[in-house]
Amino acid sequence: MKKLFCLVLALSMCLSLVACGGGSSSGNGGGGAASSGAASSGAASSGGSSASTPSGSQGGSTSTPSGGSGDTIKIGVFEPLTGDSASGGNKEFLGMQYARSITPTVEVGGVTYNVELVTADNGSTTDKAPSAAADLVGKGVSLVLGSYGSGVSMAGGPIFNDAGLSAIGVSCTNPNVTAGNDYYYRICFLDDFQAHALANYVQGELGAKTAYCLGELGNEYDQGLIAFFTQYFEAAGGKVVSASFPTNNSDFTTYLNQAKSEGADVIFIPNSISYITQILTQADSLGIEIPFLGSDTADDNMVLSAVAGTNVKLYLTTFYEEGGDPDFDEGFKAFLNSDPTLMSSNGGNDIIAAVSAMGYDAYNVAIEAIKAAGSTDPAAIKAAIGGVSVDGVSGSISFEPVNGDAVRDFAFIKTADTAAGQWSLVGKTTVE
């Protein structure tokens, strides 16, 4: 009897391990799938198929080719669907899913192809990103969209480059994503521009003299933005104090008190969403009244709900402001409200994140590139992509020829209206 009990417990643990391996560690199917293979082959295969999307239902709604007739063209989605940046990655993916629901097919050489979005979860970490990228290459996608987060894009970039597969970065703003990588394009502005816009804004509008920058140790995105911000802020006569916290740090009170004792006029926090929410809630409990500056990552409704009802001041630069394209806003909200799983991926409400608009635009750029190429072949798409220009919801998009970066000359500056629990637009900024 006791032996049986033990056996049942051990078996149930094994089985749950299989389920978890499939759900979490996509891409590197090795870990979970290999151990599950011994347990039962049936479970292993189900783990494998769900590996590309963590929540099964989400994958089902996107990757089902509609109808049996016609051919299928695969577009890879290289996004962090789990981990620190999961909130942003899922929202970006939602934009793509919405775009696909509007344009589900593409005409290539007289044949109508169904578009299938194939996801690979890069887990928000640079060690999982290369295997997720290789997973997409192996699945024979025609081009790739993503990723949210510059670090993972840089980690996956060489894989796409070697495979001759073009990738369109959606909201990865670090210059090194596209620099030196012929196959990486992007549709958003760069950190150089973003940091310049922020530095101008805080010095001009807020009259800040001293800035405290807090970045995650070893995160290219954080450190890159801080370097640019320091450059522009100091060039205009300001003083910058920088500190870095180790990954998985959860006590930010010391840093916040330090910022206070350094006499900072503004605290710059270009971090992942989970860190931003922690920093802001701890700042609230410490009663910090110094305004916070965020980058494009801070434009997320999880950040908004963290500061709702508090006295924290937050300003940020972003790609899109709700109300910029009423048709898109209306359609996207209806799309979110149609399905509770989509709603929960958006953080439980229908506030539109800028990255969703960017995801939508990226999908349309991809469709235009496929049309321009007149082929599903990655090489032909690569040849055509540089010449594509799209009038997207986040502004017109075209690529400059050197690095394949988008030609963007403006950013939105928003602030969190903590009393009403919503974003409010401060202005649209350009840098000369």
Add this chain to the structure above:
Amino acid sequence: MQYVISILLSGISLGGQLALIAIGYTMVYGILRLINFAHGDLFMASGLMMIYISTWAPLYLAIPLVLVLAVVLGFTIERAAYKPLRQAPRMSVMISAIGVSYLLQNTATYITGGQPMTYPSIPFLYDTVNVAGNNVKWAVLLTPVLVIVLVFALTQLINHTKIGMAMRAVAKDFETSQLMGIKINNVISMTFIIGSFLAAVGSVLYFTNYQTVVPTSGAMPGLKSFVAAVFGGIGSIPGAVIGAFLIGICESIVKGLPAAWGLSVFSDAVTFAILIIILVVKPTGLFGERATDKV
């Protein structure tokens, strides 16, 4: 001065939370000679349970329920993953503990989708109070007090009850105590129950302070508590508590050094450097002595 006090307060609260986890490590080691790597993840799991339970239950129900469920989880882990390996080499049990740790982390990733979850704000604990010009949460001030009360209760339990006597006996000599008629399985289960209970209390205090729970939330506090337990001499409860406070304060001081020195990035490195130095200079830790009875 205000800044110095704020650093000390951060350190003391961090130390207190680490102490509650470190006791679990040190007790299990004292009795089973096993480093229970899943302990940090149990701490994370109690945090997640609180988040899910508080969505449908009021907090005065949710907190006791989380404590009970954490104890049940700790008990189940021991029965399912460690008890069948009682006669196996110690290394096998340790590997099993690492497996349970990954199982808990991956289950959490599967349930939450890897998204950071926000811990509920517990009234009173979450309220702030002004200490020498610093706003701190009540949880911060209450942590060291609670740690001292719990440790006092625990020493009373170990020194003055029958089960405590059995624990000391098992810690001293596993096989002989078995021959003397002590039901070692009950004693070991009791150890896990106490350890899990303290980890759950620690999680309430910790996550009230730092409100985000991710599947890897338990990894770093777990590791640091382990360092604290080794620092204080693994197997010794007062040692673990003092070790945890020292590590918490040390870490806060390193983080709070002037930013211009650029040393704040080494806050974790300092914790582990302390571990290495302690192991080199005094391999048994501050209070660990080979001859004394563990626990």
